[in-house]
Amino acid sequence: MPLKTPSPLRYRILQPADGRYIGLGMFATADFDVGDLILQERALLITTQFIPPGPNGYSAADAALHMAVYEQMLPACRTAYLSLSNSFPSEQQEITGILNTNALYIGALPGYDGACGGVFNDISRINHSCCPNAVFRWDLASFSGQVHALAPVRCGEQIYLSYVDMCNPRKVRQQLLLDKYKFHCTCASCMLRGAGSQYSDLRRAFIAAQAAEDISERKTDDDVLAWTSNPALPERMLVDAAEIWLAWMLEERVMEERLCRVVLSRLCKAYAALEDEEGVKRCARHAAALEKAWIGHDGGWLAVAANPRNTLWWGLRTMPRF
Numbered sequence: 001m002p003l004k005t006p007s008p009l010r011y012r013i014l015q016p017a018d019g020r021y022i023g024l025g026m027f028a029t030a031d032f033d034v035g036d037l038i039l040q041e042r043a044l045l046i047t048t049q050f051i052p053p054g055p056n057g058y059s060a061a062d063a064a065l066h067m068a069v070y071e072q073m074l075p076a077c078r079t080a081y082l083s084l085s086n087s088f089p090s091e092q093q094e095i096t097g098i099l100n101t102n103a104l105y106i107g108a109l110p111g112y113d114g115a116c117g118g119v120f121n122d123i124s125r126i127n128h129s130c131c132p133n134a135v136f137r138w139d140l141a142s143f144s145g146q147v148h149a150l151a152p153v154r155c156g157e158q159i160y161l162s163y164v165d166m167c168n169p170r171k172v173r174q175q176l177l178l179d180k181y182k183f184h185c186t187c188a189s190c191m192l193r194g195a196g197s198q199y200s201d202l203r204r205a206f207i208a209a210q211a212a213e214d215i216s217e218r219k220t221d222d223d224v225l226a227w228t229s230n231p232a233l234p235e236r237m238l239v240d241a242a243e244i245w246l247a248w249m250l251e252e253r254v255m256e257e258r259l260c261r262v263v264l265s266r267l268c269k270a271y272a273a274l275e276d277e278e279g280v281k282r283c284a285r286h287a288a289a290l291e292k293a294w295i296g297h298d299g300g301w302l303a304v305a306a307n308p309r310n311t312l313w314w315g316l317r318t319m320p321r322f
């Protein structure tokens with residue numbers, strides 16, 4: 001499939017003015033809403049060996065593979081590749097150091113079940129934040145990498161991805177980033193101190209714990225049905241709890257994919273059961289935007305937002321029972 005990157009480009013690669021990041025970063029030159037495509041780009045290089053390597057670095061066979069892939073690149077791609085940053089100057093070959101610093105996870109490709117990584121001319125310039133405003137996804141149909149907004153991004157703001165699991169507490173994230181990517185994270189979340197930092201760690205731990213629970217769609221349906229059929233349970237019991245989960249994920253900018261999906265689905269169903277049309281629309285639109293960022297399309301949520309009264313859950317809590 002052809003690429004869909006908007007023309008002219010709606011971002012620029014610049015040196016961050018605040019000096020907090022090493023090297024360059026990507027900045028928005030337009031406003032983006034949640035789910036909007038910021039850019040789409042084919043990789044300079046794709047390799048079947050995904051980084052980072054084990055504690056002993058890459059084997060000689062890995063290094064030979066990197067060299068073989070590099071040698072197949074077109075000259076213009078090689079020049080672009082060599083101009084990317086290298087946080088591993090001690091690696092025996094520069095090509096491997098650049099790969100370590102810049103590869104993004106692509107996952108399996110048809111014909112190869114292992115994990116692949118890709119290096120990109122522009123996407124690999126995106127700095128890390130533990131409270132990112134964008135997400136990377138591999139789009140097989142166009143054989144390219146896509147970056148979508150995960151939060152509203154205003155013109156002039158820097159675009160960030162997360163390189164590590166954001167549910168970890170600050171200290172663990174910092175150590176992971178130092179070990180795997182050789183930098184001290186200076187993102188807004190890592191700059192929090194004292195009670196602010198403790199509160200952030202607590203909320204992330206809570207998000208991780210919830211995500212590890214049985215939060216399947218089936219469980220959601222069982223919970224919503226149990227609540228609709230028991231008038232003794234408080235009317236806003238389900239929505240109040242789910243709104244708190246959602247608010248914490250939004251405030252931390254930790255949009256844990258599995259948990260977000262279930263929380264928004266739970267909210268849509270509970271609001272429908274309460275005949276709260278605006279509640280369903282708001283949550284279904286949010287779910288549609290996030291799905292666009294994660295899977296490339298709205299996942300059917302726009303149809304729910306367009307017609308909340310058509311859902312199976314409509315009025316289940318408010319209608320008289322026989």
Ligand SMILES: C[S@@+](CC[C@H](N)C(=O)[O-])C[C@H]1O[C@@H](n2cnc3c(N)ncnc32)[C@H](O)[C@@H]1O
Binds near residue numbers: 185
């Ligand atoms: C994929 S590159 C990102 C683009 C890079 N800044 C450049 O100039 O090409 C990753 C490197 O950028 C720097 N970097 C990324 N995020 C950072 C952060 N939150 N704090 C400090 N340095 C960061 C580190 O040197 C890291 O190894």
